[in-house]
Amino acid sequence: MTHSEADRILELEAEVGQLREAMASHAVVDQAIGMMVAFGRVTPDRGWEVLKDVSQHTNIKLRNVAELILIWGRRGEIPADIGAALEETLDRYGPTQVPGTGPEPGPAQGPGPGTGRG
16 A cells, blocks of 8 residues: 555545534534424524524534533433523524413414415
């Protein structure tokens, strides 16, 4: 094996390691976005924006914010600064009431005016 072949093997091994790390990071972020969708009742795109905003406002890497959110989902614990930033950001981006926890809906009213039905 020549010196350049050995160098190329080392480069490829480093690249594979970086790709594995990126895939793991992406999975963590995607799961945290899913939590924002479920708990924050926002769209996936808004969930991404929430994570970015919390990361920027707390000066914590996005992946680390995502990890803390996943820990919160499992244990119910989140650092106070992250929790406050998360709540504030979700308030800006959409409804934050967990489905099924609010007032019960009233009786069905039927279609609204102008729908051509009833």
